[in-house]
Amino acid sequence: MKKIKIKVPATIANLVCGFDILGMAIHEPYDEMELKLLDSPEIIIRHEDHFGLPEEPSKNVAGVVLQNIIEHLKLTKGFEVTIRKHIKPGSGLGSSAASAAGAAFGANALLGNILSREEMVHFAMFGEELASGVRHADNIAPCIYGGITLVKSSSPIDIIPLSTPNLFVAAVHPQVEVKTSDARQILKKNILLKDAVEQWGNIAGLVTGILKNDIPLIGRSLNDRIIEPVRSILIPKFDEIKTRSLEAGALGGGISGSGPSIFMLAEKKETAEKIAQLMKSIYDEIKIESFVYVSKINPSGIEIVEEDHDDNQ
């Protein structure tokens, strides 16, 4: 294959109680990426968007992923990448993970599918490391596998695809800055054992609810006593949005990744749309610009839009 166009979806990490281990892919927003195979081991990155991200490969999330692939596989080929990013950097919706996972997925397709999904995750994690300083896979895994994924361990990589409950997601991205590194630093290094026990009861309940498609169990497991009380301080109106979303029929929800985006799950599309409008109106009231997204959980992750094979050239 010479060229591939892909849609790379936003992802929501943590899923409230599953800090650093759970994540899910959604349909909206998504990035568009086009990758071409080059005849020499060089990397060209072009951003056709307005976020001002660096295009120098060593400073670009997709670039470092491709550099690592070229080096580790001792390739004599290279990649030219065009990115039209719609997942806003710093939104907490897996923007850097999308660039990283898209680069690994696209390169793998161009190379004839020589990598396993675990290997794609392995290479994509170099992009997350560049973006946030941490080699985490909780956004990358659902982007590559689709649906809801469990990162049982990121070293060694042990990803367990769970399933895709038939639920809708409302997400709001308020235009305030929360850096992943700050959101990580404010967390306490020590937690109470009794809080941890409550948390793992919720995690076990959430995983069971997802696998058994037990929607009420999913709802009553979406509690986080450890991370949310600390991180939500960085997000204006978090408590009001959560309370009013639950009143409006949300199953549950919380911070998307390290924020500032907030997501809620709902059984019906109309409920999710109502919640999205509610979220937006709360930020409108305090003059914070916000973007809202409504979609189903995305069962398949990255999607191939167009492929140009050698024999079509």
Place this chain on the structure above:
Amino acid sequence: MKKIKIKVPATIANLVCGFDILGMAIHEPYDEMELKLLDSPEIIIRHEDHFGLPEEPSKNVAGVVLQNIIEHLKLTKGFEVTIRKHIKPGSGLGSSAASAAGAAFGANALLGNILSREEMVHFAMFGEELASGVRHADNIAPCIYGGITLVKSSSPIDIIPLSTPNLFVAAVHPQVEVKTSDARQILKKNILLKDAVEQWGNIAGLVTGILKNDIPLIGRSLNDRIIEPVRSILIPKFDEIKTRSLEAGALGGGISGSGPSIFMLAEKKETAEKIAQLMKSIYDEIKIESFVYVSKINPSGIEIVEEDHDDNQ
């Protein structure tokens, strides 16, 4: 119904990484209990075993469960209970939970099944409180529900039955004393967030493995960085037993409840039997008497052996 005879199985709480939330029923050992309905609200407890447990209802695990049932339901009936205990008190194999769950289960049957399973758990927890000072349900739940259960929360009671993987259990009970209350007190009140994250990855992996019947995933999720390193100090030869059991083909295992019993899971009966012999020989070498048990995971929990209905009298 006037009289019921039941077999009440041993249970293994925690299942390595699921401290205070997971438990499973096994077939061996088990207690035998016989309950008769009396015409006045009195309680008679008789132990036909040699453990010297108090028979005064307010000091007896089954007794306090029945007292609470009589009081809360304002019964004009009472219960006469005969217990032949084979699950040794202090073994960590759910001996007090068996008496408590058996009392609640038997009373419910005699009263015409007026209680839900959650309500039986609720009443049985008064017995655990008497025995250990803590109203925990991680042994009671699998005793009543069978198989492997998740205690998502014990207040309010939220029990999720998982499933019963087709696995064998080898357990050893060395004759050393570890009090549940001591085993609880030596735990640290604070734990590292990073250890907690690793633990909840293992819990999510274990629950997924159980529900998907993914045996290798069950095996690689049976790790505990938080409780086992502290509690295993109280159990002679713990590390050697674990290491050699794994070498002999165990999937994984650890401390049963708060110890001193140790359990291991295996795919084949012969492997479980080999591990049981190995466990016993290790304690024989250091002149500690031990009892070993091999059985499958028990899918149904308490079993009715005999019922005498009014019309049979």
